[in-house]
Amino acid sequence: MLLQLDRDAETTESDTIERHGLRQIDIIRDQSEKLSPADLLSQYKTLSTTLGNLNAGKIGYRLAVNMGLCYLRMGDIRSACPLLISGYDYAPAEPLAAAHRVLGYWLDGNSAEAVEFGLIALEVDPFNALVAYYTVQARADLAGDDDPLAGIPEELHQTADILIAKIVFLRRRNRSDDWWSCAAKASERYPQDKNLEALAALAVVDQITADHESISSRVLDQDAREKITAASRVLDGVWRSRRAELCEPLSGVGQFFVGALICARILRDIRLVREILHVIYDDDLRDYAINHTAAMAADAINEHDLADAFIARSEPHPSLRFVEGWRKAQRGDWEAAAALFIGAAVPDTEREGVATVQALAPLLRAGANPTDEEIRAGLSATDDEPRAVTLVARAAHRLGRDGLAREIFAPALTKSKADPSLAVRTTAASLAFDLKLYTDVVDLLDTKIRDVGEQFEYKIVAVSHHLELPRRERNVRFYDNLPEFISDDYDILCRN
Known part of the structure; x- marks a missing residue:
């Protein structure tokens, strides 16, 4: 999702008493680039207490919504949503009040209510672009609602903000070709829009990494290399200019940061990879998507302690369970790996390997003395996938049965030599080296x-x-x- 958290609760003209209260809110708001969200929230709460009975109308609206936006920047959605929703009750005539109510319903899990309210608000004010922006994104959560712009006034369809919302909708629906195309065209239409430029760059990264053959072999043709190099420059510039927002879970900058790290890995820019990894560590970023990518990147450059740190401090997520499980398996702790794989988000390309580790883990427990036939039985989980078969041979080697290991390994070794995937070849080479x-x-x-x-x-x-x-x-x-x-x-x- 992409939220416009810099769009605070502005209001139209007011009377003298209200104007004084609103001015006090403006003074706090103007410090948003200098103060943390927590400090801003504290000042808003103090002002709310000071104003007392004046917490109504436009003042009540702006205090509620600005406090809600502070909670959002802190990642506290549960506290933010009631404030964003209730702000509308104070000043229903304010254009942004309706938009923030849509946002509050959506983030609170009431996407249907968000879309319904948003479409009603657009009937009243067809040019309320922020209402449309959040309504389109909320619609992505509604099953069967496949047209992101249904009910959105046609005059808004080709505006930059609505194109961004449409891209987010298509991406969240996993309509890859559609969002890649939409991002490229939208960026061409609005070349000065930094968010569209970043989304177009992210689309390039997504498209190239979706080519399993190129990524598994780590060989890019010249056209792909030029595109990923250009995308890297854009994404690297985004996170550097908005680094402070990396700590804000809903800012959207994290996705561009991850894209920059992926580009650096693909282009083998080890210096940039290390710089990004240390930004993640130094800034104590805990988003699972950032730490997931960071852990794999750290392992790839032998920064294993750093990878351990990323996994240990990240918020829990099934994708990280898989990464942690696979790292345990690589280090020889198959029993711990098998436990972590339960409930993990296992990529389709890794299912045979995971099943093999789970099947063989009991045989590698301390004190176990499995027969050769019990070890061979592990082959039933491999579906003849060469990396999975190599894992069975690896188990035999760990048990000191090198003759059996070579026997099991022989057909997988032949297949691995003919496979373009560097992951397949490296898995085989590691065991071949040990043998x-x-x-x-x-x-x-x-x-x-x-x-x-x-x-x-x-x-x-x-x-x-x-x-x-x-x-x-x-x-x-x-x-x-x-x-x-x-x-x-x-x-x-x-x-x-």
């Missing part, structure tokens, strides 16, 4: 990690080149062509 199959490690990764490999991948390839026998020309060639980001790594150079 001292150094030639297979080189076969899996040597030509696939140029400019796209992570530090861990380069390290196991470097060691494998060092230990591969008989010596080959490719062993020398590997060290002659190290990319800049890894060329000063001591663990790799000492193998040369």
Whole structure:
């Protein structure tokens, strides 16, 4: 969602007594860029007590709504909604009062009431753009209501704000092609609108990362690389200019921040990745989407303690349960991983691997001594997916059954060598390395990690080149062509 939290409860002309009270509200509002939402809220509450019987009409409306907006910026939706809704009762003739009531109903979970009230308000005032803005977004929650602009005055359809609301609607409905197209066209129509520019950049990131083959192989064609580079510049500029809003859960800036981090990873800008990760840590950001992406990015550059911190302090979410579970599995604690996978949001591409970990976890408990047949039985959960089969072989290796591990691994190794996915190849290469199959490690990764490999991948390839026998020309060639980001790594150079 995108909220306009800078649109406070302005009012029209008033009498002298009201004007004095409204001026006191203006003085507090004008400090919004200097004070935290909590400090602003405290001042509004103090003023409310001071004004006493004057808390009616326009003054009551502005105090209620401004306090509600402070609660929203603090992420306290439960406290905000009654204030946003009740503000309308004080001054129903004020244009923004209706808009804030729509917002209050919507965020309180009453989307049907929000849309109904919004459409009635638009019949009275067809040019109330903020009412339309929130009504379109609230409609995304109503099943079967597929036209975001139904009942919205036609004069507003092509305004920047309503196009933004339409994009949010389409995105929340998972109508990917529609929102990508709408964002691109809207940004072209309003090239100076920073929100539309950011949404168009986010659409580019979403579209490119939706291409599973490109992302899994980490190979982008020139056109995709140019688009993601341009999107990165836009998204990076957004979060830098609005960094203070990152702590406000409903500001909408977080989605652009996550997009900037994804771009930095795709473009292998390790410096920018580290900078963004430390912003997340230093600013104590707790949004699950930010911490979810951050934990994976931190692990990718071997900042495992930082990844642990992101997961530990984030608000709970099924997506993070999956990330935490998979990290436990990678560290060998399959029993803890299996428990975390219960109730986790498991991506479709990871279902076989998760099922395999859950099936094998009891066999790896301390003191367990499963038979070879019990280990082989784990293959029934893999659906012959090579990474999942590799996990069964990994379990055999952990139990000291390397002969069985090689037997189970052999068909998965062959499949992995033919698979373009770097995730599949890396999973196989990691086990091949532990089984001292150094030639297979080189076969899996040597030509696939140029400019796209992570530090861990380069390290196991470097060691494998060092230990591969008989010596080959490719062993020398590997060290002659190290990319800049890894060329000063001591663990790799000492193998040369």
